[in-house]
Amino acid sequence: MCTCENCQLRSIFFAHVNSEELTNICDLKVERQYSKGEIIINEGDPIDEFLYMKEGLVKLSKATLHGKDQIISFSKPFDFVSLLSVFSSNKYKYSVTAIEETTVCILQLDMVKKYAQENAMFSMDLMMHISQMTDKIILDNLDIKRKHLKGRIAHVLLYFSDYIYKKDEFELPISRREIAEYIGMTTENVIRTLSEFRKDKIIKIFGKDILIADKKRLQSISEFG
């Protein structure tokens, strides 16, 4: 029996695809696993597959001309992985890298496009999800842009605490340098700010493990800092 039938993703992406089509999709899909650090998509690769995440956590990033990386956003299960550009370009404009053990389901893009062209409700579903994803990226980046260093660090900590892990204690899935690449500041200043938060007893740090001790203060820094 096809496991796609019971996949949570079904209700999200394939709500309007009938059983027969779903069996077809299921037969043709490929599941791939990536461990932390592995590259799933490389900037510049041709887009011929349609990827979506079943489990894990990834980062979307783009290389600048001078060898540095910028992180665009993070994605968790039920988000597309190949969402940007899929319907607007034939080459990826960014890379996707696993930052936790990640499982991805893969379909041929041609097939997904064919479904979308024939099944308007499926097409609408896709559109809504793409819209939601990109809206979030745009508004998140705007939010970060208006904040100073401390506010940006607070924002990132709250992002992982509230949005990703839904816990006050968690293991940071990214390095200090990656935080810097995301918020557009230097690694040194990311570290300095984390240390400062530690000294002010707002957080506790044990290497990659973070515990948010004073969430209200952190929220206030995120808002006004």
Next chain:
Amino acid sequence: MCTCENCQLRSIFFAHVNSEELTNICDLKVERQYSKGEIIINEGDPIDEFLYMKEGLVKLSKATLHGKDQIISFSKPFDFVSLLSVFSSNKYKYSVTAIEETTVCILQLDMVKKYAQENAMFSMDLMMHISQMTDKIILDNLDIKRKHLKGRIAHVLLYFSDYIYKKDEFELPISRREIAEYIGMTTENVIRTLSEFRKDKIIKIFGKDILIADKKRLQSISEFG
């Protein structure tokens, strides 16, 4: 006879809508004009219309908690106006303001959604356009983020010169403050940098009129500054 038949927008948005449907759309559409400075969409408004631009230039912006504005992007004809959020929310998350005399065609969103649900090719067309628009916003903002003050100003000047007006001499459609709101710097520093470019004979300034005198230099500043 219906003017939509010959509208340039037809080939873009409504390539896959038949003549009969188009006549229907044409009868139900409303055309509205906005002069420079007029608000087309207000943040928080319910989304019940589908807008696209026929002529002009607009800015997309969002108010921060402390009364300041951030500019997300600019849109020119053949771009959606109500693109973000349209298929992902029931309220606008940003405002749209005319920065030049602007003409907008308006359809009821319900109708557009109905078409999209029934006509998969139309739905695909919409999706591709939304993807292209949001991709551009995301990548543009990323590009600005990695640059310093001078590079950001150069970026903005080249944006209007190369992408909007396709001329080396043009009238800036926005104030110095709005440039600042777009690139995330202060008005004073925007002015200072423009003056510096003028002193270095990279541009000439006559109030709002800008002439790019040394484009190569400006491109180099945009890239490395």
Next chain:
DNA sequence: CGCGGCTTTGATGTTCATCAAGTAAAGTGG
């Protein structure tokens, strides 16, 4: 004409990047 918003310049101080140097942790080859 006078008021408010936009523009401009200068002086000052804060925030942040850069440079430097050292420790810890993690991966690599003999």
Next chain:
DNA sequence: CCACTTTACTTGATGAACATCAAAGCCGCG
């Protein structure tokens, strides 16, 4: 398994980039 290399993390000192404050000129509009 240990020496070795590399990468991540950390702190301090310095200077550059940028914000803030202040003051004045300009322009359009009621």
